[in-house]
Amino acid sequence: MAVLNIRVDDHVRDQLKEMADNEGVTLSEFVRDLLMEAVVPIYEREIKHGDEPAPESMRIVDRQVLSLLHRIHARVLPKDGNDVDGDLDYQLMRAGILEAGFTGEYWYEMAGFNTELSKRDCGRVSDILQMFRTTTYSIDQLSKEGSPVDEELAYEVEFHGFDHNDALEGHMASYVDFLMRDDRWTELKPQLERNDNGNSHSRMLDTYLRMLAEYRRIMDSRDRGHGRRAYLLSQEELERIAAARIHPSNRRNSED
Numbered sequence: 001m002a003v004l005n006i007r008v009d010d011h012v013r014d015q016l017k018e019m020a021d022n023e024g025v026t027l028s029e030f031v032r033d034l035l036m037e038a039v040v041p042i043y044e045r046e047i048k049h050g051d052e053p054a055p056e057s058m059r060i061v062d063r064q065v066l067s068l069l070h071r072i073h074a075r076v077l078p079k080d081g082n083d084v085d086g087d088l089d090y091q092l093m094r095a096g097i098l099e100a101g102f103t104g105e106y107w108y109e110m111a112g113f114n115t116e117l118s119k120r121d122c123g124r125v126s127d128i129l130q131m132f133r134t135t136t137y138s139i140d141q142l143s144k145e146g147s148p149v150d151e152e153l154a155y156e157v158e159f160h161g162f163d164h165n166d167a168l169e170g171h172m173a174s175y176v177d178f179l180m181r182d183d184r185w186t187e188l189k190p191q192l193e194r195n196d197n198g199n200s201h202s203r204m205l206d207t208y209l210r211m212l213a214e215y216r217r218i219m220d221s222r223d224r225g226h227g228r229r230a231y232l233l234s235q236e237e238l239e240r241i242a243a244a245r246i247h248p249s250n251r252r253n254s255e256d
Contacts, residue, residue, distance in 0.1 A: 052115050054107035063098040066109060070095035084112075117171050125172050128208045129185055131215045132159040135241065136187050138233040149235060156242035158191045161198030162205065169205055173198055207245050214244040 008016075013027075020030035058066075074091035085091070097105045135157040139149045162169035162176070176198060179185060192198035218237050222230075233241070 052110045052113040054110045056103060056106075058098070058106065063101070067095040067098040070098070114171060117175055121168070121172065122175060124205075124209070124212075125175050126179070127212055129159070129176070129179065129188060131208075131212055131241075132157070132188055132191070133185065134215070134231060134233060135238060136191070138238060141229070141232050142235060147235065149238060153235075153238060153242055156245060157211075157238050158194075159188050160195045160200045160204060161192055162200055163203045164199045165201070166203055169200075169203060172205070206247075210244040210247070211241050214241050 016031060017027050020027045023030060025033075070091045073085065074088045074095070077085060077088055077091065079088075094108050097108060139154055139157070142149055162173040164170045164173055176185075176192075180189065218233065218240065219231070
């Protein structure tokens with residue numbers, strides 16, 4: 001066991017000794033327990049993406065507003081209400097927590113809230129969907145022109161969804177559902193259905209980002225065109241995007 005020497009003023013030492021005597025323990029034991037309390041919490045919830053941690057403190061004005069809303073909510077709930085909003089007593093309890101300032105119970109205000117999906121990650125999802133929209137249209141056009149893409153390549157450049165067991169990717173999957181709510185991105189829905197309704201069961205984000213980087217290189221090398229066909233991909237370009245699925249460190253082994 002390590003030994004820690006600290007220097008304190010005499011009056012601090014005397015106060016600690018008095019407090020230790022009141023607890024019936026030695027001064028060393030008392031100070032050690034204080035240190036353990038400071039650095040080894042009994043329970044510390046692991047914060048992951050998707051869990052919105054409760055605030056450690058709130059401004060009094062925010063507490064007043066939230067408390068008032070809970071009290072108003074309590075009065076408008078049906079007498080037999082027992083859904084996610086609870087009943088009158090539940091809403092009054094939440095108001096009481098805020099009014100009393102029980103910070104350890106502030107998690108009630110955050111229950112059901114996710115951490116934000118950043119603007120960057122929302123943009124990534126949209127870009128990934130756009131890439132797969134382009135690969136889908138390109139495969140259809142090649143087939144119409146008499147140059148069908150083989151099934152393996154078509155599978156490699158279709159949207160497999162995200163890993164629902166990963167906090168970030170699961171959040172992205174929810175965003176995909178939101179974006180598709182009004183019959184948008186409908187050309188990708190059959191692909192999600194073929195892939196367990198968009199649950200890839202393995203992390204895909206890094207793979208998609210490599211594919212997206214190659215897709216951008218292809219698009220950036222082109223002259224600006226007009227109309228949808230100007231952005232369609234050739235079979236060779238589809239193969240380049242598919243090849244980007246493999247991590248660079250593994251590509252040599254895959255070629256052998």
